[in-house]
Amino acid sequence: MTIRWRHLLALVIILPLLGFGFAWSGLMGVGASSGHWPITNWFLHWVMRNSIRTAALSITVPSLENPELLPPAAGHFETGCAICHGSPAQGRSDAVLAMLPPPPDLKTVAPTWSDAQLFQIVKHGVRFTGMPAWPAQARDDEVWAMVAFLRKLPEMDTNAYLQASGLHGIGHAGEVSPLPITCESCHAEKRLNGNSIIPRLAGQQEAYLLNSLRAFAERQRPSGIMEVAIGALPDDSLPELASYYARQARPPRQGIPADPRLVEKGRELAEKGRPEEKLPACLSCHEKPGGNPAYPRISGQNAAYITRQLQLFHAGVRGGSSFSHLMIEVAAKLKEEDFAALAAFFASRESVGP
Ligand code: HEC
Ligand code: HEC
Ligand code: HEC
Incomplete structure (x- = not known):
């Protein structure tokens, strides 16, 4: 009995040492040219599918x-x-x-x-x-x-x-x-409508566009799509892109169908907020004459994009510039049912100031 235990112990120590020695010797092939054995192939794929x-x-x-x-x-x-x-x-x-x-x-x-x-x-x-x-x-x-x-x-x-x-x-x-x-493959005005989850860039504040591009590049604003889209660009092209899009006129959209009651509810929140819940008016920051040029314009933006951004801010996962914490605090006070109203109001409004 004692001898068997000793054998087992020796095996437990010697086998890993042998394996380690084989790996150290460099005799194990890691080349991909010969492929796996069919059984290894089958096993790896089986493990992957199960997992x-x-x-x-x-x-x-x-x-x-x-x-x-x-x-x-x-x-x-x-x-x-x-x-x-x-x-x-x-x-x-x-x-x-x-x-x-x-x-x-x-x-x-x-x-x-x-x-x-x-x-x-x-x-x-x-x-x-x-x-x-x-x-x-x-x-x-x-x-x-x-x-x-x-x-x-x-x-x-x-x-x-x-x-x-x-x-x-x-x-x-x-x-x-x-x-x-190119940027236009996704952002071209003619490809976008109120239901698009891709934002309109034309006529957006230049400082905001540049901050956003830098935030994507530095992974401060999570988006796998935008990270890859600007991944290969040199850093100094970002100011040019921001300026290019800021200078484009945002073509007005006619006849966006929106429920007038939703729009009215959105207007109320945008202009007055909910003082009893310490929710500030959106327009006390956005599009305010003489306001901070790094705050984005929301009017005329695609409704579905606005809703999605509000959801992301609300969930605390929308990063952005060094000002984005302001918007995260605001969105935390919004309720699910506010999103559609705010999106309907801002999407149906022509872009204004600052
Ligand atoms: C650098 C190369 C590479 C890139 C880039 C890549 N993949 Fe793959 N992908 C692979 C390889 C290799 C496998 C095979 C994995 C396996 O069989 O175990 C795979 C497997 C998959 C599978 C599972 C298919 C199957 O039955 O094995 C899906 C789905 C998939 N990739 C989707 C995507 C999508 C979507 C993207 C882009 C977001 C992407 N891949 C980018 C290399 C890549
Ligand atoms: C494959 C599609 C795609 C491509 C290509 C693409 N974008 Fe985007 N872009 C998006 C999406 C989707 C978003 C929204 C990201 C989010 O949800 O945060 C976005 C967001 C942005 C924003 C933020 C706008 C805002 O209102 O906050 C800017 C700025 C931007 N893109 C600029 C560019 C530029 C410049 C290029 C070209 C270098 C480009 N994009 C290429 C899909 C794309
Ligand atoms: C305290 C100032 C402040 C208030 C109030 C505020 N916001 Fe913002 N909001 C910001 C800032 C700053 C950003 C830009 C964050 C960044 O740079 O990434 C922003 C970003 C946004 C965006 C994203 C725009 C885009 O193109 O991606 C939306 C949508 C938005 N705000 C909607 C609203 C709505 C709706 C309200 C009212 C309920 C509101 N904001 C109230 C400061 C504010």
Whole structure:
């Protein structure tokens, strides 16, 4: 009996030492050229699918029907995902196909995952494979937009993809590749309407635009989409972009359908606030003659974008410039039902001062 115990103890000590020695010797191949053995391949993929299935069990799926989720996600897909996975506008390169494991064609594999599972993969990435995590972990709404896009991807032909991602209509119709995504692919006035979750930039305060761009670049304002969009730009181009958009006239919008009672409720809050709850009037900061030029204009902005920003401020995840804490304090005092009223009021108002 004693001898058996000794043998076991020796094994427990010697086996890890042997393994360690083998790793130290450098004889273990780490080259990707020969691939994995089929059994290793099967095992790794099995582990991945199990892990994602279990993690996805606790995820609640929101409605993904809103068509406005597609444009920002499609534009981001082109810059952040297509380089590995290919897209309806470009195949996967030989260099990418030599990765171990190679990034799969998502048109084929996306339907094998549920919405919650896709969310888990896109938000957290897949360790040891090259599949990156979403750059802004603080918010989930952008990841859900990407899931909505991946659901539509299998049925998208090249044209539908070019249209959704904004590659179409910027003078490249007919040419398929290479088509760089620009700011205008997402922010062009003609692509935006009141339901857009992408903001209008034309006519916004220059100081605010510059602060926002710097906040995205420094990850003070979480947005995976905007981080990637400006990631490759040199720092000194940010003032030029801010000035370019601030100088554009914001074309007025006619006939935005809005419930007049909602607009009235929004006006009341914007002009008077709720003094009994120490909620200040929005217009005591925003668009105030002689006010701080780093405070943004809200009038004429897309209603759905305003609502989303209020939700993010309210949840405490919308960062921004060194003034953003002011807005976080205000939004903490807002109620869910205020968001739509405020958005309806500001979206239907022509941009004014300061
Ligand atoms: C640097 C390359 C790279 C980039 C960029 C990348 N991926 Fe991946 N992705 C991979 C690889 C490699 C896998 C395979 C993982 C595996 O099979 O274990 C993968 C797997 C996936 C899967 C699971 C598919 C399956 O069945 O294995 C999804 C979904 C996915 N990626 C979506 C995305 C999205 C959306 C983006 C952009 C936000 C993205 N990926 C960006 C490399 C990449
Ligand atoms: C793939 C789509 C996409 C591209 C490309 C893109 N943006 Fe954006 N942009 C967005 C989205 C979505 C938001 C909203 C982010 C949020 O929810 O915080 C945004 C927000 C912004 C804001 C903040 C505006 C505000 O009112 O707070 C600025 C400024 C901006 N973008 C400028 C740019 C510039 C300049 C470029 C080009 C270098 C660019 N964007 C490229 C999608 C895009
Ligand atoms: C105490 C001053 C102050 C008050 C009051 C205030 N805000 Fe703000 N708000 C700000 C500042 C400052 C920012 C910009 C934060 C940044 O630079 O990132 C902002 C940003 C915003 C944004 C984001 C704009 C964009 O383009 O992304 C919205 C929407 C907004 N405020 C709506 C409101 C509404 C609605 C009210 C009234 C309920 C309100 N604000 C009251 C200071 C204020």
